[in-house]
Amino acid sequence: MKxxxxxxxxxxxxxxxxxxxxxxxxxxxxxxxxxxxxxxxxPIDIRGTALDVVRRMGVLPQLRDAHVDSRKIxxxxxxxxxxxxxxxxxxxxxxxxxxxxxxxxxxxxVLYDTVRNDVEFLFGxxxxxxxxxxxxxxxxxxxxxxxTFDLVVGxxxxxxxxxxxxxxxxxxxxxxxxxxxxxxTMPNELGLSHEALFWNVPxxxxxxxxxxxxxxxxxxxxxxxxxxxxxxxRDPGAQRDLVASVFAGDQWEIPRMIDAIRTADxxxxxxxxxxxxxxxxxxxxxxxxxxxxxxxxxxGQGSSIALVGAYLLAGELATRPDHSSAFAAxxxxxxxxVDENQAIAISGRAALxxxxxxxxxxxxxALLGPSLPSGDEGLLVNSSLQLPEYP
Ligand SMILES: Cc1cc2nc3c(=O)[nH]c(=O)nc-3n(C[C@H](O)[C@H](O)[C@H](O)COP(=O)(O)OP(=O)(O)OC[C@H]3O[C@@H](n4cnc5c(N)ncnc54)[C@H](O)[C@@H]3O)c2cc1C
Numbered sequence: 001m002k003x004x005x006x007x008x009x010x011x012x013x014x015x016x017x018x019x020x021x022x023x024x025x026x027x028x029x030x031x032x033x034x035x036x037x038x039x040x041x042x043p044i045d046i047r048g049t050a051l052d053v054v055r056r057m058g059v060l061p062q063l064r065d066a067h068v069d070s071r072k073i074x075x076x077x078x079x080x081x082x083x084x085x086x087x088x089x090x091x092x093x094x095x096x097x098x099x100x101x102x103x104x105x106x107x108x109x110v111l112y113d114t115v116r117n118d119v120e121f122l123f124g125x126x127x128x129x130x131x132x133x134x135x136x137x138x139x140x141x142x143x144x145x146x147x148t149f150d151l152v153v154g155x156x157x158x159x160x161x162x163x164x165x166x167x168x169x170x171x172x173x174x175x176x177x178x179x180x181x182x183x184x185t186m187p188n189e190l191g192l193s194h195e196a197l198f199w200n201v202p203x204x205x206x207x208x209x210x211x212x213x214x215x216x217x218x219x220x221x222x223x224x225x226x227x228x229x230x231x232x233x234r235d236p237g238a239q240r241d242l243v244a245s246v247f248a249g250d251q252w253e254i255p256r257m258i259d260a261i262r263t264a265d266x267x268x269x270x271x272x273x274x275x276x277x278x279x280x281x282x283x284x285x286x287x288x289x290x291x292x293x294x295x296x297x298x299x300g301q302g303s304s305i306a307l308v309g310a311y312l313l314a315g316e317l318a319t320r321p322d323h324s325s326a327f328a329a330x331x332x333x334x335x336x337x338v339d340e341n342q343a344i345a346i347s348g349r350a351a352l353x354x355x356x357x358x359x360x361x362x363x364x365x366a367l368l369g370p371s372l373p374s375g376d377e378g379l380l381v382n383s384s385l386q387l388p389e390y391p
Contacts, residue, residue, distance in 0.1 A: 002027040005317075006139060006149040008127055009156035010037055012104075013289025013306035015111035017155055018119045019057055020314030024390070028119035029149070031141065033126045033156070037112045040266050041104025042183055042209055042218045043068045048384040049337070050304035051100065053311045056387075059110050066106040068211045072195040075367055080199065080252030083364050088196075091351070103211060107303060127152070130165045132283040151323055152285045153313070155306075158275060160291035166282055177272040177296055177345065179353060180229055181222040182243050184267045186260035188217040190253070199252050202357050206247070206254060219257055221247060222353055228271045239269040272296045272349075274342055281327035288313050293338045298348030301341040308385065309334050315390035333388065340383035 003026050007014045010032035018028045046054060046063065054060055073091065075083040088101075102110075122141070131138040136148045154162025159170060167173070190197070192210025199206045203224040208217045223246045232238040244258045261267065275294040280287045289306035296302070313330045320326035354360040 003150040004029070004136075004148075006031065006127075006137070006147075006152045008032075008152070008154050008160075008162045009289070009291070010034075010112060010121060010123075011108050011155070011157065011289075012111065012303050013291070013310050014155035015108070015115055016053070016057070016307050016310035017153060017288055017314055018115045019111065020311055021317065022115055022118045024314055024318035026314075026317070028115075029122065029147075030119060031122040031125050031127060033124070033161075035124045037105075037108050039105040040183070040268055042220060043070065043101050043211055044104050044107065044303045045300055046100040046102070046107070046304055046307070048304065049387060050307040051098075052387050053307045054100075056311070057111075057114060059114060060100075062110045062113075063100050063102055063107065066102045066110065068101040068103065069194055070101055070196060070209075070211070074195065074197050075364065076197060076199040076252060078199075078201045078251055084367050086367060104303070126161060127165065130162070130285065132166070132285060137284045150284065151317075154285065154287045154291040155289045155310070156291055158270070158273065158290040158294040160275075160287065162285065163275075163277075163287055163291050166285040167277070167287075173275050173277050175274045175276055176228050177274065177298065177349060178226065179222055179224045179349075180232075180242075180269070180271045181220055181297070182239060182261060182267060182269045183218065183220045184261055184264035185216045186219050186257065186264065188215050189256070190217070192217055197253075198352075199254075200354065200360055200363075201250065202360050203353070203355050204247065204250070205353050206250075206252070206257060208253065208257075219260065221257060221261070222272070223247070224353065224355055228273075232269065236267055236269070239267065243269075272298060274345060276342070280331055284323060286313065286327050286330070293342060295338075295342040296345045296348075298345040298352060299341055300348065301344060305334075305338055305341050308337065308387070311387065315388060319390055334385075337383055337385040344383075 005026050007030045010030050018030050021028050070088045072085050074085040126142045128142050129140045136150050137152045138148050140146050154160045193213045196209045205222045207220045210217050232242050240261050247254050274296050280292040288309045312333045316326040316329040354363045
């Protein structure tokens with residue numbers, strides 16, 4: 001009989017895992033809290049090993065069609081005056097023409113499309129309780145439904161519900177990176193297309209991304225804070241007030257951004273943080289993607305390591321005699337790759353959010369200097385892995 005696997009979360013890791021598990025012959029159910037695959041999020045890169053995963057999934061052509069093709073990042077000083085413009089690859093270590101940059105939502109839709117007719121999706125629901133025993137995992141859902149699965153995988157993001165139920169509270173695994181960010185869309189009054197403007201003062205940054213010829217741009221405002229702003233969680237009004245007060249008095253497009261955040265209906269606010277866990281599985285429950293090893297946006301690797309993790313977890317489950325050895329093999333195969341990519345966030349934060357005037361001057365010097373890396377040698381080079389072949 002086919003093994004039944006429940007996945008929580010239908011963003012990047014969840015549908016990718018569902019695809020590979022289905023292909024390996026498992027019976028898959030995906031539960032997603034939202035009523036549909038969620039939209040939003042700024043452009044993300046698929047590079048290196050993750051590119052191999054999407055190639056093997058057969059979705060490379062669709063992703064190439066959705067390619068954002070950023071051509072320029074212009075760094076700006078406090079008054080909005082340009083410091084310098086660089087090719088995006090000089091920052092990320094990507095290779096123009098080979099790597100893919102897509103809006104997060106486009107990647108999520110493409111992945112969902114690969115499995116929507118093959119596996120069961122339960123939208124608008126969430127796991128309420130998990131009872132792991134010798135014969136399987138008994139699950140109750142918020143809707144009141146009860147079912148039993150052979151295995152459960154949490155792919156439900158950095159604030160994973162599954163991790164909370166099976167492994168304990170988030171504070172045991174969450175490492176705060178000292179800053180918060182707010183992302184939202186706003187009118188493209190500067191006419192940006194295929195480029196980003198990156199404004200910095202010490203401890204604060206504001207970015208406008210024009211991903212294509214569009215009347216909207218993606219805005220992201222990031223700021224250092226010694227302690228996470230716990231009061232602002234779950235309260236969009238408090239989040240808007242916090243951003244407005246932190247950026248009050250700043251120049252350039254900041255006043256317009258503060259106005260826009262007041263009315264944005266797609267505000268995405270969070271602290272920048274990472275998840276570090278000694279083990280990604282416990283009994284019959286495992287984690288993948290941000291739920292297990294969120295690297296933060298400073299690494300530029302969240303979606304890539306989620307895709308690779310999903311491929312490895314499914315492959316090991318398909319080829320090992322039991323779930324315990326499969327979970328151990330998944331950990332062994334992915335751990336070093338994950339650690340190295342999580343570590344990029346530290347240099348990413350230094351490059352994107354210099355804390356002091358001195359650090360900012362040094363960052364700008366590096367951007368202006370003749371030693372600015374090119375090709376595969378960007379400031380934030382991702383680590384790669386040779387993907388195993390699974391039958
Ligand atoms: C709407 C949205 C916008 C994002 N924007 C950005 C961004 O701008 N920058 C950035 O760096 N990262 C962003 N991310 C995170 C980014 O997608 C991840 O870092 C990365 O792609 C890894 O994906 P993941 O599938 O592991 O986790 P995520 O993409 O976070 O997906 C988790 C999924 O689980 C679902 N979920 C959460 N709780 C439950 C529950 N209790 N039951 C069932 N499902 C649940 C969520 O709705 C979501 O669909 C965003 C994520 C989302 C969902």
